[in-house]
Amino acid sequence: ETGVTQSPTHLIKTRGQQVTLRCSSQSGHNTVSWYQQALGQGPQFIFQYYREEENGRGNFPPRFSGLQFPNYSSELNVNALELDDSALYLCASSLGDREVWTEAFFGQGTRLTVV
Amino acid sequence: RKEVEQDPGPFNVPEGATVAFNCTYSNSASQSFFWYRQDCRKEPKLLMSVYSSGNEDGRFTAQLNRASQYISLLIRDSKLSDSATYLCVVNGTSGTYKYIFGTGTRLKVLA
Numbered sequence: 034e035t036g037v038t039q040s041p042t043h044l045i046k047t048r049g050q051q052v053t054l055r056c057s058s059q060s061g062h063n064t065v066s067w068y069q070q071a072l073g074q075g076p077q078f079i080f081q082y083y084r085e086e087e088n089g090r091g092n093f094p095p096r097f098s099g100l101q102f103p104n105y106s107s108e109l110n111v112n113a114l115e116l117d118d119s120a121l122y123l124c125a126s127s128l129g130d131r132e133v134w135t136e137a138f139f140g141q142g143t144r145l146t147v148v
Numbered sequence: 149r150k151e152v153e154q155d156p157g158p159f160n161v162p163e164g165a166t167v168a169f170n171c172t173y174s175n176s177a178s179q180s181f182f183w184y185r186q187d188c189r190k191e192p193k194l195l196m197s198v199y200s201s202g203n204e205d206g207r208f209t210a211q212l213n214r215a216s217q218y219i220s221l222l223i224r225d226s227k228l229s230d231s232a233t234y235l236c237v238v239n240g241t242s243g244t245y246k247y248i249f250g251t252g253t254r255l256k257v258l259a
Binding site (some may be wrong): 066068073074075077081089091121123125134136138139140141144 | 152182189190191192193194197235239246247248249250251252
């Protein structure tokens with residue numbers, strides 16, 4: 034087990050709704066990254082939080098937003114859900130200092146279905 | 149051109165076979181390289197990091213060729229339990245520990 038936990042594991046939402054996904058990072062890790070994995074594709078980087086601040090963002094619209102808390106857990110929020118947002122959302126935890134990071138360990142993911 | 153390219157497969161091989169996966173990446177400034185394994189509907193799990201000198205972990209050998217921007221994974225004596233998708237991963241942007249994934253190569257080991 035990696036020690037990275039995500040909740041919920043599965044979720045069904047209606048188009049236009051909002052969703053919040055949660056991630057608890059591995060003990061001692063200060064960096065959380067979020068990825069979206071569509072069926073048959075590799076994970077795509079959404080954004081990263083390092084010490085409670087956004088530290089890089091992928092090619093996702095502003096309706097994808099996030100937070101990192103003082104205990105380094107994190108949330109991913111998606112507003113105005115679209116059918117194409119249906120995917121596995123993965124959280125990855127690592128330890129870094131802005132120059133060097135340890136390998137990232139993934140949570141089990143949240144499978145989001147938008148209908 | 150995709151930043152990380154892999155042959156999606158599937159590779160269907162008999163038990164005991166040796167199989168090799170290849171991956172190319174476009175950003176010559178990339179600094180870290182990994183192979184992750186992903187089972188169906190599960191999260192990716194780190195299989196091994198990849199170093200310029202090459203590295204081996206049991207039946208698995210990974211190689212990095214920076215000049216050709218090419219990464220490989222060799223699996224010897226394939227087991228049924230090796231059936232999974234193998235993801236080539238590159239981290240290339242300093243200041244942000246962002247993983248860039250290939251689409252993955254599916255391996256099915258047949259009895």
